[in-house]
Amino acid sequence: MKNSSTTTRSQSREVLGTSALRPDGVAKTQGDFAFSSDFQAENMLWGATLRSPHPHARIVSIDPTDAWRIPGVETIIFADDVPGQATYGLIASDQPVFAQNVVRYMGEPIAAVAADHPETCRRALAAIKIVYEELPVLFDMDLAIDPSTPPIHPDGNVFRHQRIISGDPDIVGDVIVEGTYDIGMQDQAFLGLEAALAYPDPGGAGVELVVATQWLHEDRKQIADCLGMAPEKVRLVLGGVGGAFGAREDISLQVHTCLLALRTGRPVKVQYSREESFFGHVHRHPGRIHLRHHADRNGKLLKVEGWMKLDGGAYASTSSAVLLNGITHLQGPYACDNSRLEAWATRTNNPPCGAMRGFGVVQACFAHEGQMDKLAVALGLSPVEVRLRNAMKTGDKLFTGQVVDSVAPVARCIRETDAIPLPAEPAYGTGSLELPGGSGRTSDPSHIRRGIGWGVSIKNLMYSEGFDDSAEARCTLADGVATLKFATAEVGQGFVVLAQQIARTILGVDTVVLDAIDTQIGSAGSTSASRQTWMSGGAVDGACRLVRERLFEQVAHVHNLNPLQLAVEGTDIVDTLGPLRVPVSEASKGLRIEETFLHRHRPTEELDENGQGNCHVAFAFVAHRAVVDVDTELGLVKVVQIATAQDVGQVLNPLTLLGQIEGGIAQGLGLAVMEEIVVDRGVVKNPSFTDYLLPTALDAPDVVAIPIEEYEPLAPLGAKGVGEPPCISVTPAIVAAIRNATGRDITRTPVRPQDICLPT
């Protein structure tokens, strides 16, 4: 599977294992697909949010008098207008719907307005007079951890403190390497800006919200709490989602939009600009990690010790879960018995951080892979050899005591990546757009040095620590047509095509109708943690199998057979012990069979005080090798090629799999050399796509990807989640390649030009 190979589509039925086409492909290429920003309603008002310009301040007074006088303004709401719970949050409910007396980060909502036009809204926001008393800004993680620092929130300045101690924590290796690593704040930067449209029920008894989100039911729960309504009074419908990557797991405009609609009794639409989007959702945690790796003379890892600090910013979001993922993945995909690790997630006046693709593991991997390269140098081994000597395999025990019982082809991922041919040596002409710096055309071919680097990672799949993130799906078979209903957020990943493939395979139908994605069925859990193929895929698979059983019973009854001897073959039901063959379309004529299935993964446990416990469900692995060209004079980097072999379990749709791999690699490249939200003492300096740089078609490297296809017995379809691993170890691989090209000991990501050409 190479990206440059031509795709030939099989003429066979679009079952599991084929590159079946997305059902939303026609609408999305014709401009007919309704994104959440495309919805409009009769008599609709627009809403907008007033946000704090300061990272930490006391609100002395608010005077909206002038704003109320602006024609077209219908309502203005503040903290006192929230009828239910004043705060929300995914794990801890610590974030105010509107700031009451104090603002704790730049961009924190203080008020919302509904008016006849977005421009009226903006004028009204500008007319609200607020007097602030600026407070000292807590922006440093170490100060947040220091118990003598005054708390900036009643819940304190540390979201979570966790340690892991395993084996003999005092063991000393023959070879010891040590390093400190810094990770910048990355933005998910989905293209489809936050937007929602709320319709109030007559009399304000309930509300319907069309919104782009990752998790309809969790949104509903938090919205209902803040509205003071029963959850069934709040109905959510998935508006088309223009990418998510973790940024739509938290509440952003949901509560505000519902409140404005209920207050005015009219439909209200809220839509963020790109600048507001940077303030309106959480980001990837920046962090600092210090590790000391001990090994014996043969390069066998003996111990990992050190600490990790992740900055969660002003509110909790998922910080405690991100920290768990971070500390439990500091081990990397390597067998090792002994550890002494400690980790903190801090509260500061920086922007709130939460979920982003990779969820704590990106940060951990950047550090452990830097360490593996240091170990290779200290031992005189190649980066490949040191990793192979320690590669984890099925049956190995993690620092947490959990045994890895997933398929774990780590050595195979490394070997197959290593076997991918390296790209040709560079042959740049002056001014070539392929040079580092691209269309800047400043790079000089004589200053370019090539480097190669490695990254290997482990990633947990699904939620952890006892959380029951089940998924429900319903299948209805009637007259040869299957209809599927689920609340699984399609955010671009392609679950909609996978669901159809499952139904076609299990039921032998060709036409699979997808019902609306909304809260009219049980939760599917979040589209995150690489979990929907496993969880919602398992639910659709289970529902289809139940329907098939009942269909077999019907056919068996008619033909006087034992239903257990029937099977689906193509689009027919066949008797495996006799001559009967009847098309599914015929067998299901006049019938209506409906079944609902709830899929659960096996239970997990919380960690104890020493970090011991079976906290994760399952794991996936991946290796990346990066080739870069660096202009050492200008500090510019061109990522030439990424070679990768990824542990994916069973391949269900080769082209959507490749799309996840290539897209994840581009995001990991962004974190390696381009993307950072620059925050100075709590103030965001670059909230726009002019100043926050995303990889373009010219920045995207050649990708050579090999899926390591080993059936995962733990998974309902034998398939592992594939969304997160591509973006995890590619970042350390690229940074290692830059180290290799320049000889510089670069310890932070993203790597900026000054880190290459002006090292301190």
Place this chain on the structure above:
Amino acid sequence: MKISLTVNGELRESEIEPRTLLVQYLRENLALTGTNIGCDTSSCGACSMHLNGEAVKSCTILAAQADGCNITTIEGLAKGGKMHPMQEAFMQNHGLQCGYCTPGMVMAAISLLEENANPTEDEVRVGLEGNLCRCTGYHNIIQSVLACAKGGN
């Protein structure tokens, strides 16, 4: 103020506020919501459409500036119920995931092939540099454009 322009082959005359951006006019006045807004700063290209046959970003043009012009949006590409070959190519080659960049990508890609009917992969990359995609890593998008240029899917 009054403007008059041809949108997807149809003459449209509208009374607008002078500050109205072309993309706002298309989305809000004409309800042509296929053209998306991704950045407001002409960085992402999600709002690309054709102005007198050339791909431009409609978030940095006033509707008033398009007075008298001929505009094609993503909704105007399909003819007689048949998709434009570029739309077909994006669909067949998985040139999209979330689809938010897709209309702008398709419009930019058509414009690119009008200038260079048989581009190399590198020329496609250069030609689409002004259109951001956050999902795909661009590979399947580039394959889509190359497939369309070759006349197949």
